[in-house]
Amino acid sequence: MRKLFLITASFIVAAASFAQKEDSIMIRRISDEVLTNGKAYDNLRYLTKQIGGRLAGSPGMVKAEKWGFKTMSESGADKTWLQECMVPHWVRGGKDEVKTIFTGKGAAIPKTLDVIALGNSMGSGSKGVKAEVLLVNSFNDLEEKKDQVKGKIVFYNYKFNPTYVTTFLSYRDAGQYRGQGPSRAAKYGALAVIVRSMSHSTDNNPHTGATRYDSLYEKIPAVAIGLRDADWLDLNLQKGKVMVQLKTNGHFLPDTIGHNVIGELKGTEFPDEIITIGGHLDSWDNCEGAHDDGAGSVQTMEVLRALKAVGYQPKRTIRFVLFANEENGLRGGIKYAEEAKAKNEKHIFAIESDAGGFTPRGLGFTVSDEQFKKVLGWKELIAPYGCSEFTKGGGGADIGPLNKELGTPMGSLNPDTQRYFDIHHSRNDVFEAVNKRELELGAVNMAALIYLIDKYGL
Amino acid sequence: MRKLFLITASFIVAAASFAQKEDSIMIRRISDEVLTNGKAYDNLRYLTKQIGGRLAGSPGMVKAEKWGFKTMSESGADKTWLQECMVPHWVRGGKDEVKTIFTGKGAAIPKTLDVIALGNSMGSGSKGVKAEVLLVNSFNDLEEKKDQVKGKIVFYNYKFNPTYVTTFLSYRDAGQYRGQGPSRAAKYGALAVIVRSMSHSTDNNPHTGATRYDSLYEKIPAVAIGLRDADWLDLNLQKGKVMVQLKTNGHFLPDTIGHNVIGELKGTEFPDEIITIGGHLDSWDNCEGAHDDGAGSVQTMEVLRALKAVGYQPKRTIRFVLFANEENGLRGGIKYAEEAKAKNEKHIFAIESDAGGFTPRGLGFTVSDEQFKKVLGWKELIAPYGCSEFTKGGGGADIGPLNKELGTPMGSLNPDTQRYFDIHHSRNDVFEAVNKRELELGAVNMAALIYLIDKYGL
Numbered sequence: 005m006r007k008l009f010l011i012t013a014s015f016i017v018a019a020a021s022f023a024q025k026e027d028s029i030m031i032r033r034i035s036d037e038v039l040t041n042g043k044a045y046d047n048l049r050y051l052t053k054q055i056g057g058r059l060a061g062s063p064g065m066v067k068a069e070k071w072g073f074k075t076m077s078e079s080g081a082d083k084t085w086l087q088e089c090m091v092p093h094w095v096r097g098g099k100d101e102v103k104t105i106f107t108g109k110g111a112a113i114p115k116t117l118d119v120i121a122l123g124n125s126m127g128s129g130s131k132g133v134k135a136e137v138l139l140v141n142s143f144n145d146l147e148e149k150k151d152q153v154k155g156k157i158v159f160y161n162y163k164f165n166p167t168y169v170t171t172f173l174s175y176r177d178a179g180q181y182r183g184q185g186p187s188r189a190a191k192y193g194a195l196a197v198i199v200r201s202m203s204h205s206t207d208n209n210p211h212t213g214a215t216r217y218d219s220l221y222e223k224i225p226a227v228a229i230g231l232r233d234a235d236w237l238d239l240n241l242q243k244g245k246v247m248v249q250l251k252t253n254g255h256f257l258p259d260t261i262g263h264n265v266i267g268e269l270k271g272t273e274f275p276d277e278i279i280t281i282g283g284h285l286d287s288w289d290n291c292e293g294a295h296d297d298g299a300g301s302v303q304t305m306e307v308l309r310a311l312k313a314v315g316y317q318p319k320r321t322i323r324f325v326l327f328a329n330e331e332n333g334l335r336g337g338i339k340y341a342e343e344a345k346a347k348n349e350k351h352i353f354a355i356e357s358d359a360g361g362f363t364p365r366g367l368g369f370t371v372s373d374e375q376f377k378k379v380l381g382w383k384e385l386i387a388p389y390g391c392s393e394f395t396k397g398g399g400g401a402d403i404g405p406l407n408k409e410l411g412t413p414m415g416s417l418n419p420d421t422q423r424y425f426d427i428h429h430s431r432n433d434v435f436e437a438v439n440k441r442e443l444e445l446g447a448v449n450m451a452a453l454i455y456l457i458d459k460y461g462l
Numbered sequence: 463m464r465k466l467f468l469i470t471a472s473f474i475v476a477a478a479s480f481a482q483k484e485d486s487i488m489i490r491r492i493s494d495e496v497l498t499n500g501k502a503y504d505n506l507r508y509l510t511k512q513i514g515g516r517l518a519g520s521p522g523m524v525k526a527e528k529w530g531f532k533t534m535s536e537s538g539a540d541k542t543w544l545q546e547c548m549v550p551h552w553v554r555g556g557k558d559e560v561k562t563i564f565t566g567k568g569a570a571i572p573k574t575l576d577v578i579a580l581g582n583s584m585g586s587g588s589k590g591v592k593a594e595v596l597l598v599n600s601f602n603d604l605e606e607k608k609d610q611v612k613g614k615i616v617f618y619n620y621k622f623n624p625t626y627v628t629t630f631l632s633y634r635d636a637g638q639y640r641g642q643g644p645s646r647a648a649k650y651g652a653l654a655v656i657v658r659s660m661s662h663s664t665d666n667n668p669h670t671g672a673t674r675y676d677s678l679y680e681k682i683p684a685v686a687i688g689l690r691d692a693d694w695l696d697l698n699l700q701k702g703k704v705m706v707q708l709k710t711n712g713h714f715l716p717d718t719i720g721h722n723v724i725g726e727l728k729g730t731e732f733p734d735e736i737i738t739i740g741g742h743l744d745s746w747d748n749c750e751g752a753h754d755d756g757a758g759s760v761q762t763m764e765v766l767r768a769l770k771a772v773g774y775q776p777k778r779t780i781r782f783v784l785f786a787n788e789e790n791g792l793r794g795g796i797k798y799a800e801e802a803k804a805k806n807e808k809h810i811f812a813i814e815s816d817a818g819g820f821t822p823r824g825l826g827f828t829v830s831d832e833q834f835k836k837v838l839g840w841k842e843l844i845a846p847y848g849c850s851e852f853t854k855g856g857g858g859a860d861i862g863p864l865n866k867e868l869g870t871p872m873g874s875l876n877p878d879t880q881r882y883f884d885i886h887h888s889r890n891d892v893f894e895a896v897n898k899r900e901l902e903l904g905a906v907n908m909a910a911l912i913y914l915i916d917k918y919g920l
Contacts, residue, residue: 039624045664166497169847169903206503206898363821363878389627392851420821420878422899440664441880445627 027385027459031452033314035389038448041313044306045440047075048299048361052292052435059123059289060329061093061260068285072265072301072326079305080312081267081324089339091262091329094124096289097253100227102198104240105134105249117237118208119227120290120430121252122182122199122215123332128225132251133157133196139241143180146188154193157248160185161200161238164425171204171421172359175428178202179213186226187218196250197226200234205426208232212288213429214332225252262286264336265326267308271458273319278344279457280323280354280412281307281450284330284402291433295424298435299361299443301326303417306447307454318458320352327402330358337402341409351412353462355450356400360428361443362419364390367453368398371413375462382456391449393418413462417450485843485917489910491772493847496906499771502764503898505533506757506819510750510893517581517747518787519551519718526743530723530759530784537763538770539725539782547797549720549787552582554747555711558685560656562698563592564705575695576666577685578748578888579710580640580657580673581790586683590709591615591654597699601638604646612651615706618643619658619696622883629662629879630817633886636660637671644684645676654708655684658692663884666690670746671887672790683710720744722794723784725766729916731777736802737915738781738812738870739765739908742788742860749891753882756893757819757901759784761875764905765912776916778810785860788816795860799867809870811920813908814858818886819901820877822848825911826856829871833920840914849907851876871920875908 038044055071058064069086077084100121104114121127138156140146146158160181165174179202186197201211208230217223227250229237240246265285271277283300287293308324328336344351355367367386369376376396383394398416399407406412419442427433496502513529516522527544535542558579562572579585596614598604604616618639623632637660644655659669666688675681685708687695698704723743729735741758745751766782786794802809813825825844827834834854841852856874857865864870877900885891 035627036625039627166899167494169493169497171899204899363880365823422821422903423897426897439881439884441624441629441662445880 027456030316030455031385031389034310034451034455035448037310037313038306038444038451039441042306042444043309044302044443044447047302047305048294048438048443049435051298051302052294056292057289058285058287058293059094059331060091060262060286060333061257062289065262065286069263069265072285075305076265076267076324079267079309081308082270084267086263087266087339087343088261088263089328089335090259091335092333093257093260094332095255095257096121097127097255101251102227102229103249105247117229117233118210119229120210120212121254122226122228123212123288124214125186125226125252125254126223127253127255128196128251132249133225134247134249135195137198137237137241137246137248139238143188150192153189156194157196157198157250158189158194159198159237159241161234163200164202164204166204171425175202175425182213182228183216186215186224187221190221190224194224196224199226199228201228201230203231203425203428203430205231209430209432211428211430212290225250227252262328262336264328264340267324269308269311269318269322271320272317275321276350277320278323278349278351279320279454280325280351280403280406281454282325282327282402283357284336285326286329286331288331288429291429291431292435293433294435294438295360295433296428297330297358299438299446300357303357303361303443303447303450306444307451310447310451316455320458322454322458330401334401338405341405344406345409351406351410353413353415353457354403354406355415355417355453356403357417357446357450358400359416359421360419360424361438361446362423363442364417364446364449365420366393366395366418367391367449368395368416368418370397370399370407370415371462375413378462385456386449386452389448389452390445417446419446485914488774488913489843489847492768492909492913493906495768495771496764496902496909497899500764500902501767502760502901502905505760505763506752506896506901507893509756509760510752514750515747516743516745516751517552517789518549518720518744518791519715520747523720523744527721527723530743533763534723534725534782537725537767539766540728542725544721545724545797545801546719546721547786547793548717549793550791551715551718552790553713553715554579555585555713559709560685560687561707562704563707575691576668576688578668578670579712580684580686581670581746582672583644583684583710583712584681585711585713586654586709590707591683592705592707593653595656595695595699595704595706597696601646608650611647614652615654615656615708616647616652617656617695617699619692621658622660622662624662629883633660633883640671640686641674644673644682645679648679648682652682654682657684657686659686659688661689661883661886661888663689667888667890669886669888670748683708685710720786720794722786722798725782727766727769727776727780729778730775733779734808735778736781736807736809737778737912738783738809738861738864739912740783740785740860741815742794743784744787744789746789746887749887749889750893751891752893752896753818753891754886755788755816757896757904758815761815761819761901761905761908764902765909768905768909774913778916780912780916788859792859796863799863802864803867809864809868811871811873811915812861812864813873813875813911814861815875815904815908816858817874817879818877818882819896819904820881821900822875822904822907823878824851824853824876825849825907826853826874826876828855828857828865828873829920833871836920843914844907844910847906847910848903875904877904
């Protein structure tokens with residue numbers, strides 16, 4: 005009996021070891037394919053240099069969808085389609101301007117600040133807003149100064165915290181000033197808002213991103229300024245009064261039609277079980293959207309291309325999705341989940357790459373404890389390609405609705421975060437900031453995970 | 463008895479846990495200090511922009527030593543000194559040139575290639591070398607073509623292997639063509655050598671680096687060309703004959719005096735036990751030496767500055783060393799070990815940062831199994847700052863002699879490797895390629911390790 009047990013145990017160990025080896029070989033083949041014949045970098049060059057900025061509703065996004073459909077098909081999808089959804093149509097409407105027109109005694113020479121209106125923000129009107137600036141260092145500080153706010157332009161100079169090693173923690177911390185800042189200032193009668201950019205950069209580029217007005221208060225204009233100008237303004241406000249003339253032109257046109265671009269590899273054994281991998285195709289209008297999220301888009305199609313190139317036939321159905329509207333509405337992600345729910349689809353896992361095309365470090369998982377234990381068992385297979393940090397917690401804005409509506413387990417590719425907020429939503433989020441191999445390795449690591457989940461389930 | 467045992471066990475666990483917490487707090491303080499008040503980035507700006515290239519023996523290196531001495535003192539060393547050593551004095555001697563002067567029927571228009579002479583290589587003489595190019599893809603290929611080599615210029619077009627995830631493996635693989643290529647071609651009568659640059663870059667910058675002549679054969683001129691020119695040359699050689707006119711001017715002047723810059727914090731409990739941390743101050747002449755190894759130099763001084771800033775008083779003696787001559791002679795590292803041996807110093811550990819100022823990923827260790835087990839016990843304390851990959855094997859060129867001569871256990875900071883060979887030894891190894899936080903986090907991780915080794919020994 006004991007002998008039989010030992011024989012059985014040996015057999016199981018041998019079988020497991022054989023499977024492990026087979027998986028290791030397959031992942032190596034995928035990696036070699038991507039690092040040798042990868043198309044992600046060239047695809048990203050086209051998307052950024054030939055198409056460029058592509059906010060939902062813009063001509064750029066229409067071009068990007070056409071390109072995405074063609075590139076998805078060429079990457080080897082069994083079937084490619086456009087999933088229609090209504091998207092918001094915010095336009096910047098012209099050049100954003102902030103000029104200091106008077107600074108107190110002994111203050112620096114007036115100057116034009118380098119600014120950009122926050123996404124979804126309302127323009128100032130053609131006359132602009134001319135008012136004194138009130139320096140506010142935090143929401144607590146705002147509450148303390150609430151009686152001084154009326155008729156002023158509130159300048160939130162909240163610093164991006166340098167002590168968090170993971171820069172997304174600094175973003176979560178400071179991001180509330182961009183999101184809630186305008187309405188919280190409007191509550192006390194502010195005429196407009198200037199926010200310090202959410203960035204660790206050493207340059208002066210301003211960083212945009214969506215703001216969210218609270219419908220209770222007036223929708224006042226809001227801009228971001230770069231870090232050097234923020235420090236300059238701070239300094240001058242400590243010396244004396246600073247008046248500024250602010251002009252922005254943002255407004256919404258009626259909602260329009262956008263599309264998620266979806267490619268599919270049909271499962272051979274369990275076609276009804278769906279695995280989704282995606283990034284978002286839209287970007288802000290002030291940049292090429294190379295890291296955010298051209299990277300995730302081309303990585304998604306590279307995973308498809310590589311799986312086909314190595315001849316892998318998935319057991320389950322794999323969907324490759326370029327989402328329509330992450331930046332200022334999330335309508336693409338919502339639509340994808342709605343349709344999945346309406347059709348009663350069985351989604352077993354979804355992963356998103358939307359943290360930049362930087363060198364991969366880890367994979368994050370919003371899954372059950374049991375599922376996490378299972379993915380941890382694959383760590384040794386994936387770690388040699390960069391993702392050696394497997395952590396609980398992870399997902400993405402676009403796949404969030406799938407998780408929320410259908411309870412789909414989700415994950416994220418976690419690239420290194422140090423450089424991300426240097427370029428995020430600013431004019432230097434361009435192709436040149438992306439490294440070819442870092443981008444490719446992101447695709448390799450996601451492909452490896454998708455392969456394992458497809459083969460073994462989750 | 464059992465109760466006593468339990469109480470004792472609890473006490474030990476509690477004490478260990480208390481120590482762990484104390485260490486965690488200290489490392490956090492060091493990290494906050496570096497990420498908030500760090501001087502590494504500004505120091506690197508000065509070194510690269512005000513001093514620039516600094517090959518051993520050059521005026522740049524003399525300036526760098528003076529700056530290093532001053533900056534080391536200002537960073538808080540108890541004592542700073544210059545350790546004299548003789549260094550080689552190779553000079554480029556002028557502009558390196560390679561012009562294609564004839565290409566076969568149907569070939570592209572002749573052009574000037576973007577080249578750089580290999581470090582330590584001998585110039586062609588004022589007339590230059592004019593000869594036909596022989597394409598060779600590997601040393602095996604060279605052996606097969608050995609009868610065709612005489613009177614030709616051998617072009618080693620060996621590709622940097624894209625499938626290694628760690629780019630240093632590709633470098634080790636391809637690097638032999640730069641090191642041994644000239645002499646192996648000279649053996650069969652080649653007049654000069656052109657090597658494909660050791661790089662994954664997407665640009666055409668040529669990458670230099672030291673070659674090593676075999677004294678048995680003639681010291682023929684040798685240059686590197688960028689990847690685009692290499693592909694162009696390859697293509698044209700497949701179409702027909704290509705003649706080139708090659709001119710280089712490299713030569714050695716008599717050895718001259720260089721210095722290691724050494725700063726020290728004297729140990730309070732075990733002053734005779736020495737821990738060394740260093741980088742090399744010299745760089746190639748064709749760049750600013752920002753990543754290689756300005757980064758390691760300023761990180762070394764940042765560790766010193768941060769330990770002082772948080773008020774840490776080391777038990778053991780910590781030496782901070784800017785080595786004099788890593789690139790083309792290693793005389794600084796050799797001198798440091800020689801003097802340590804002559805003085806019978808007890809060196810318990812040495813670590814070097816010489817793999818670029820990129821985001822830290824791991825620490826490598828050339829230590830005993832028992833010591834490795836000990837450092838593995840510290841992984842959870844260091845991993846939150848980036849170095850989550852602890853591996854066997856590690857060290858650095860400059861601390862190698864210390865390991866060899868005194869058996870000193872050694873380690874290396876292992877930053878991400880993807881971007882390193884895009885810029886290594888080429889004109890784009892400049893300040894702008896370094897990210898402030900990535901550079902700083904390298905210092906944080908080394909400081910954490912040094913702190914733990916100092917506190918607990920190794």
